[in-house]
Amino acid sequence: MMCFLNKVFCSTLHLRVDMNNQSGVNEFPDENYNPDLPEPFKAIDIAEIALDSANVGIWIIDPVSRKFLPSERTRELFGFLPKEDMSFEDAMLKVVVKHRKSAVEAIENAFRKQHALYIEFPIVAVPDHKQKWLSVTGGFSSPNVGNSYFSGIIMDITEQKQSDLRRSKFIGMVSHELKTPLTALKAYVQMLNNWAKKQKDNFSIGALSKVDKQVKKMLNMINSLLNLSGAEAGKIHLNKEEFRLDTLINEVVEETLFITATHHIVNAPSEAVTVNADREKIEQVLVNLLSNAAKYSDKSAEIEIGYVLHDTTVEVSVIDQGLGVEPPEIEKLFLPHYRVESKETEKIAGFGIGLYLCAEIINRHHGKIWVESKPGKGSTFKFTLPLN
Numbered sequence: 001m002m003c004f005l006n007k008v009f010c011s012t013l014h015l016r017v018d019m020n021n022q023s024g025v026n027e028f029p030d031e032n033y034n035p036d037l038p039e040p041f042k043a044i045d046i047a048e049i050a051l052d053s054a055n056v057g058i059w060i061i062d063p064v065s066r067k068f069l070p071s072e073r074t075r076e077l078f079g080f081l082p083k084e085d086m087s088f089e090d091a092m093l094k095v096v097v098k099h100r101k102s103a104v105e106a107i108e109n110a111f112r113k114q115h116a117l118y119i120e121f122p123i124v125a126v127p128d129h130k131q132k133w134l135s136v137t138g139g140f141s142s143p144n145v146g147n148s149y150f151s152g153i154i155m156d157i158t159e160q161k162q163s164d165l166r167r168s169k170f171i172g173m174v175s176h177e178l179k180t181p182l183t184a185l186k187a188y189v190q191m192l193n194n195w196a197k198k199q200k201d202n203f204s205i206g207a208l209s210k211v212d213k214q215v216k217k218m219l220n221m222i223n224s225l226l227n228l229s230g231a232e233a234g235k236i237h238l239n240k241e242e243f244r245l246d247t248l249i250n251e252v253v254e255e256t257l258f259i260t261a262t263h264h265i266v267n268a269p270s271e272a273v274t275v276n277a278d279r280e281k282i283e284q285v286l287v288n289l290l291s292n293a294a295k296y297s298d299k300s301a302e303i304e305i306g307y308v309l310h311d312t313t314v315e316v317s318v319i320d321q322g323l324g325v326e327p328p329e330i331e332k333l334f335l336p337h338y339r340v341e342s343k344e345t346e347k348i349a350g351f352g353i354g355l356y357l358c359a360e361i362i363n364r365h366h367g368k369i370w371v372e373s374k375p376g377k378g379s380t381f382k383f384t385l386p387l388n
């Protein structure tokens, strides 16, 4: 058996193992294989072959002693030798600096709150110094921490990441090409609308207003796809400027009411506030949060948007009385392409990229974004931006 497959690990897998084997030597070469072994032993051998051939590493953290036990494959994935000592800190030092803090925070958060863990990060491992991407999945084996282990698997997802990158470059190119004619179309619709107003041509005014709505919806989608491709390539570029956040919120509320006239949006009055941020991107965050609030709640249900000022930040909240989100889903909402799968959400269209983009944009501004939610009662999405 793998050296770390002691009773601890097997209790996680609900399997029994030979506790006397402390040799650390992989026992499974073919010549040792004994078809007469009891079933659980065979099951572990089979699991080991499957994990090895899939290039999957395993790790365990004992919640009491905080001891970190990586498998040989885990060490190899982090660029260490199979039998080399590797502490949790050693492993994290291999993570590319830009991603290190968020990776450590995500693991600590999942550990502290006993949540499921899923993270992806790039590492630079010797000897070839090439960057590769790893994914880490984990969780507690039982809700009783005293009797449970925080454990999971590690996989090399470099190839998948590279193909994602190619795909998102393609999406970026296509959406860029689509945006140019659509922007021209929008300008012509506005010109025609002005002309129709002068002529008092009510039919054209009504028809052009519908065209304008659809063009705006398409532009929002294209902007999301453009930002997605930038975010996936790690390149969200910010054009910061000083602007009045309250004015932007008013504009976005009007725009949302124009596109989604089904809901009642309350824009809570607050004192004027100026921020130094990328206006277009913050607009996209607000559009995403407001359109989600409308999408995931009943027509005519009230949505409230407002903000409060703290010493160094402004905190914006979008409150709805909609479906809400079950606690295990909350951590995953901000992952790319993640959508909650339920009877209620299956009929609601979406790409699962809106919240991921919101999080990327807010993080790039050194702000925070999170959600508080009660299933069946509604959700409050909040984000902060630093004040000048």
Ligand code: ADP
Residues within 6 Å of the ligand: 288, 292, 293, 296, 320, 322, 323, 324, 325, 333, 338, 339, 340, 341, 345, 349, 350, 351, 352, 353, 354, 355, 356, 379
């Ligand atoms: P999309 O709405 O296109 O699926 P998002 O990234 O905006 O993608 O949202 C991800 C998921 O989070 C949604 O599929 C939905 O399940 C959930 N979600 C987002 N906003 C809300 C909300 N206001 N209320 C309930 N669930 C929400």
